[in-house]
Structures are given as structure tokens and as C-alpha cells.
Amino acid sequence: MASRPTVSVHALSGESSSSVPLPAVLTAPIRLDIVALIHKSLNKNKRQPYAVAKEAGHQTSAESWGTGRAVARIPRVAGSGTHRAGQGAFGNMCRGGRMFAPTKIWRKWHIKTSVNQRRYAVASALAASALPSLLLARGHRIEQINEVPFVIGNEAESIQKTKEAVTFLKGHNAYRDVQKAWSSRSVRPGKGKWRNRRWRSRRGPLIVYNEDKGIVKAFRNLPGVELCSVTKLNLLTLAPGGHLGRFIIWTEAAFSRLDEIFGTQEVASQQKNNYVLPHAKVTNPDISRIINSDEVQAVLRPEREFVHRSVKVKTNPLKNRKALFHLNPYAKVQLEQAQAVQAAEKKKRVKKPRAAGEKFLSTLFAP
Numbered sequence: 001m002a003s004r005p006t007v008s009v010h011a012l013s014g015e016s017s018s019s020v021p022l023p024a025v026l027t028a029p030i031r032l033d034i035v036a037l038i039h040k041s042l043n044k045n046k047r048q049p050y051a052v053a054k055e056a057g058h059q060t061s062a063e064s065w066g067t068g069r070a071v072a073r074i075p076r077v078a079g080s081g082t083h084r085a086g087q088g089a090f091g092n093m094c095r096g097g098r099m100f101a102p103t104k105i106w107r108k109w110h111i112k113t114s115v116n117q118r119r120y121a122v123a124s125a126l127a128a129s130a131l132p133s134l135l136l137a138r139g140h141r142i143e144q145i146n147e148v149p150f151v152i153g154n155e156a157e158s159i160q161k162t163k164e165a166v167t168f169l170k171g172h173n174a175y176r177d178v179q180k181a182w183s184s185r186s187v188r189p190g191k192g193k194w195r196n197r198r199w200r201s202r203r204g205p206l207i208v209y210n211e212d213k214g215i216v217k218a219f220r221n222l223p224g225v226e227l228c229s230v231t232k233l234n235l236l237t238l239a240p241g242g243h244l245g246r247f248i249i250w251t252e253a254a255f256s257r258l259d260e261i262f263g264t265q266e267v268a269s270q271q272k273n274n275y276v277l278p279h280a281k282v283t284n285p286d287i288s289r290i291i292n293s294d295e296v297q298a299v300l301r302p303e304r305e306f307v308h309r310s311v312k313v314k315t316n317p318l319k320n321r322k323a324l325f326h327l328n329p330y331a332k333v334q335l336e337q338a339q340a341v342q343a344a345e346k347k348k349r350v351k352k353p354r355a356a357g358e359k360f361l362s363t364l365f366a367p
Contacts, residue, residue, distance in 0.1 A: 181224020
């Protein structure tokens with residue numbers, strides 16, 4: 001059996017110090033449909049209920065005028081002497097009326113999701129983070145990164161100062177992704193700018209650690225940078241917006257624990273009860289290459305030069321004699337008898353020509 005591929009571990013100085021085997025979860029099948037479905041459901045679970053006031057649009061005394069006054073039967077404000085008197089009220093088509101189907105706080109805000117599907121989505125997001133093409137397609141600046149997945153030594157978990165964090169990112173050519181997030185900072189359009197969501201920016205790198213020894217406080221103030229414990233990996237941070245390909249910076253300890261947390265295709269996880277990583281439907285997705293391979297072509301029958309395909313046409317027995325005789329063989333005898341009767345009657349109707357009389361001939365040839 002071939003050995004598993006390894007990933008280099010980069011020290012704080014920027015050099016490769018050692019290597020660790022690639023976790024099996026980074027080779028899991030990537031299912032875009034599951035990721036999009038689970039992200040859409042999980043993203044709804046942080047919504048806060050909202051509704052209009054219960055009495056909104058009904059805080060007035062109004063009553064319909066009834067029929068016979070050539071006006072609509074909508075309730076109208078009582079009184080006189082003001083513009084408001086006689087105006088329509090209560091209805092959703094009226095000025096100052098309630099909305100149609102007023103919103104209530106008991107709407108179904110949250111959506112339940114399957115645990116197995118959530119784990120499948122997280123595994124797909126982690127596998128996508130190991131493909132440089134997906135990271136570049138998502139917009140991360142990893143052109144000068146030495147290797148993806150990017151693993152750093154455990155001493156990075158002890159970084160205490162943000163200045164040291166910036167120096168570390170610049171030394172590994174990962175600070176360009178932070179600068180991209182900083183330059184994309186802009187004011188949010190719409191009312192969200194009044195509701196503590198004034199600024200928008202792109203996502204930068206995600207730093208996954210095993211133990212917080214100061215790394216969270218050191219990196220959390222950098223624009224676009226997010227931090228997450230390896231035991232609390234979440235799809236909302238691994239695939240923001242439901243888009244795969246997040247640039248992840250792993251610490252060596254966190255990277256080594258992925259097999260323990262997610263298991264492999266053969267060995268169950270130690271932390272998730274009886275969970276085994278999903279298998280890919282096909283090992284080689286190049287189906288045309290499989291079909292045209294010598295092994296498959298050797299067992300196929302030769303191609304037929306001529307294939308006779310019978311086309312069945314629905315025929316009407318009342319118009320098609322062949323179809324009629326197939327359904328009723330005696331119809332042929334009946335048809336022949338009918339034709340004989342018609343011929344006999346026609347023969348009787350034929351009159352012999354008579355010779356012209358003398359009176360007619362004398363008239364015809366009169367001088």
C-alpha cells in the first residue's frame with residue numbers, strides 16, 4: 001500500500017521544519033449541493049424574531065357606512081371637520097391601515113438539520129480548502145504561499161502581540177490576504193448601516209488552533225482574520241456564503257487531530273460516535289477515459305453495422321384494410337359479398353339504348 005501524502009510544517013522563521021501526514025478528511029468528496037443546503041439552513045438559525053405592533057393600523061374608531069351611499073364599504077373614520085374624517089381605515093389598501101397578514105413572532109425562524117449532513121458539509125468544506133484552485137477562485141491571495149494546506153508550528157499558538165502576528169504573516173507571504181480584506185472595507189448600503197452593521201469587508205484567512213495560548217488575542221484585531229478551535233469547526237466559517245475554498249492556516253497540533261476528530265474511511269471517529277467519513281461515488285471522475293480504456297473496450301461486443309428498428313405506426317382499421325383484416329379475418333369475405341351485390345345491382349340498372357323512331361328521324365332531317 002502506498003504511503004499517505006505528507007504536508008510540510010513551517011516554523012515561525014518561514015522554513016520547513018518537519019512534515020505531517022495528510023488527514024483523510026481533506027480527501028473527502030466535495031458535495032456542493034449539501035454544502036449549499038446546510039449553509040442556507042444554519043444561516044437562518046441566528047435570526048431574531050420580528051413583527052409589527054399588534055394594534056398597528058387599528059388604533060382608530062372607524063365603521064363602514066354600509067351600502068346606498070355610492071362609496072366603498074371599507075370602514076371609515078368617524079367625525080367631521082378634519083381631513084381624517086371619512087377616510088378609509090383598517091384595510092391594507094388604506095393610508096394608515098394595517099399591512100396584509102401582519103407578521104408575528106411565532107413564525108418558524110429556525111430549521112433543523114441532520115447531524116450526518118452537517119458533518120458531510122464540514123468534511124466537504126475542509127476538503128475544498130486543500131485545493132489551491134478553489135482558494136484562488138474564491139479570491140484568496142495565495143499566489144506566494146509555499147504549500148496548501150498551510151501548516152505552521154505549534155509555537156504560533158503562543159504569539160501574544162498583534163505586531164508579532166503581522167510579522168509572522170508577512171514572513172510566510174500570507175499578509176496579502178489580510179490587505180485584500182482591509183482594502184475591501186466599505187460602508188454597507190441600506191438600513192444595515194444604522195443597525196451596528198455599518199462596515200462590510202471580504203474574508204481573510206481562517207486560523208485553526210488546538211490550544212489558545214494567546215493566539216486569539218494576537219490575531220483577532222487583524223481585518224478579515226478569523227480564529228476557530230479545531231474542535232469547533234463550523235460550516236459558516238469554513239464556507240462563508242456557502243462558497244467553498246476558505247484559506248485556512250493550521251497549527252501542527254490542530255492539523256494532527258483531524259483524523260482523531262473525523263476519522264477515516266476505514267476507522268471511525270474517536271469523538272463523533274460511530275462516524276465514518278463518506279466515500280466518493282467514483283474513484284476516477286474521468287468517465288470518458290474509463291469507457292475508452294483498453295480493459296473496458298476488450299469486453300464489449302463489436303459495433304453493429306446495421307440495426308433494424310421497427311417503427312410501429314398506429315393504424316385505423318376503418319381506413320386501413322390490412323389492419324381491418326388482422327382484427328377481423330371474416331371482414332374480407334363480407335367485403336367481397338358486398339362488392340358482388342353492388343355489381344349485380346349496377347348491372348340491373350344499366351338500360352339498353354333504343355333506336356330512334358321514324359317520327360324523330362323525320363323531324364331531325366326535315367328540309
